[in-house]
Amino acid sequence: MLVDQNRAVALTYRGIDEAMPWQGLMDQLAQSIASYSATLQVFSPRHPGYYVVTSNRLSYRRPEWLQLAVHLSRDIFPQDHEPRSIDELMSREQYQSTEIYREYLYPERLHYLLVHEVYSDENLCIRIAADRRLEQGPYGEVDKHLLAQLSPHLIEAARLRLRLQDQQARIEMLESSLSNMGVGVLSLGTTGEVLEGNEQAQRLLQQHGQLKVRNQRLCIEAARGRRLRDVLNDFLKQTGGEPPEAVNIHVEGLGNAADLQLVVKPLCKTSVGAVAGTVAKVFINEVGARRPGLDPSRLQEMFSLTDREADLAVLVAEGCSPPEAAERLGVSINTVKTHLRGIYDKLGVRRLAKVATILNSSMVAMV
Numbered sequence: 001m002l003v004d005q006n007r008a009v010a011l012t013y014r015g016i017d018e019a020m021p022w023q024g025l026m027d028q029l030a031q032s033i034a035s036y037s038a039t040l041q042v043f044s045p046r047h048p049g050y051y052v053v054t055s056n057r058l059s060y061r062r063p064e065w066l067q068l069a070v071h072l073s074r075d076i077f078p079q080d081h082e083p084r085s086i087d088e089l090m091s092r093e094q095y096q097s098t099e100i101y102r103e104y105l106y107p108e109r110l111h112y113l114l115v116h117e118v119y120s121d122e123n124l125c126i127r128i129a130a131d132r133r134l135e136q137g138p139y140g141e142v143d144k145h146l147l148a149q150l151s152p153h154l155i156e157a158a159r160l161r162l163r164l165q166d167q168q169a170r171i172e173m174l175e176s177s178l179s180n181m182g183v184g185v186l187s188l189g190t191t192g193e194v195l196e197g198n199e200q201a202q203r204l205l206q207q208h209g210q211l212k213v214r215n216q217r218l219c220i221e222a223a224r225g226r227r228l229r230d231v232l233n234d235f236l237k238q239t240g241g242e243p244p245e246a247v248n249i250h251v252e253g254l255g256n257a258a259d260l261q262l263v264v265k266p267l268c269k270t271s272v273g274a275v276a277g278t279v280a281k282v283f284i285n286e287v288g289a290r291r292p293g294l295d296p297s298r299l300q301e302m303f304s305l306t307d308r309e310a311d312l313a314v315l316v317a318e319g320c321s322p323p324e325a326a327e328r329l330g331v332s333i334n335t336v337k338t339h340l341r342g343i344y345d346k347l348g349v350r351r352l353a354k355v356a357t358i359l360n361s362s363m364v365a366m367v
Contacts, residue, residue: 001250005150008025008028011024012157013157017164018158018194020054021052022040023054026055029146029150033130033147036136038055038056039057039129042158043223045122045125074228076115077127079117082148082199084142085113085133109134112131112133113130113131113139114130114132114139115128116128116142116147116151118147119151122339124155128147178283182285183200184285185197185200186201186281187281188218188279190277193217194218200284204260208251208254208257209254216354222245227249228264231247231249232280246265246266247263247264249263249264250287256337260284260286264282265278265280266280294314294317312336312339313343313359314359316359317355317356317359322352340352
């Protein structure tokens with residue numbers, strides 16, 4: 001039992017970033033307590049979009065099964081956070097009249113059920129259920145003990161996964177915003193390999209002949225290339241303490257290409273990116289390049305503008321007067337004035353200059 005327990009604890013923390021979270025744990029648990037199936041539910045009552053259902057059975061990967069598992073498990077879990085066999089919670093007659101028994105357990109010839117509400121509060125709920133067929137016999141104290149010993153580790157792992165997901169969402173939002181503002185971002189791994197990049201980084205790599213990714217490594221086709229290699233080597237050699245500061249590297253453009261400014265920023269050991277194996281970020285900026293214009297569809301989302309109002313708003317941000325905007329849109333000046341009134345109402349302003357100021361703000365460019 002100790003071997004099973006130690007392996008289950010290891011799989012609990014390993015399961016945080018599995019493609020199917022805690023799949024390995026459920027496979028091991030079903031084997032350790034001799035169950036037909038073992039199922040884990042991890043969800044956030046406050047955030048309905050976060051719900052993980054994992055089982056050793058492939059049937060649980062079907063969308064209809066996920067919905068069924070969520071629906072049928074609402075009323076059978078004890079509130080004292082102790083593992084319980086179903087016979088401790090209700091009579092056999094009551095059990096056999098429940099929807100979960102009729103809909104799932106009986107058709108599969110499953111007779112015994114072990115349930116454990118590991119943890120619950122307004123932010124997080126964790127539940128484990130396991131079942132056995134008649135020939136496998138009822139659950140005993142040894143099975144309950146394994147679940148109880150696993151509980152604190154599963155709580156910590158679930159909390160960590162929620163935090164990491166929240167932090168990863170923030171990172172993705174930031175890198176998307178930087179891409180909208182014309183800044184490329186690359187993530188570098190522990191051996192200097194390029195792990196991923198935002199859309200702007202991919203575009204810059206395609207357009208600038210001197211900046212390349214070869215054999216998964218970022219390189220510069222110029223004298224500055226040695227500088228980049230030296231900088232990355234310094235970062236990768238860091239085994240403890242504070243990493244070196246961010247380093248600026250200038251890359252001269254070829255032909256009509258703009259010069260590039262590279263800022264290489266190492267991550268400390270406790271950074272969020274370090275969890276995914278990222279040791280440094282490379283920010284790429286075109287020196288003096290014209291930034292992308294405003295996207296009308298983005299303005300529609302942000303300010304609830306109509307199609308025509310959004311098109312006019314882009315021209316206002318570019319400095320067009322109402323008569324110029326009317327000419328470019330091919331509409332009358334009165335139509336422009338009507339759309340402007342709608343823009344004023346939705347932005348809460350009354351002057352054209354104020355509209356342009358708001359639309360050209362960095363916040364609009366970021367999102």
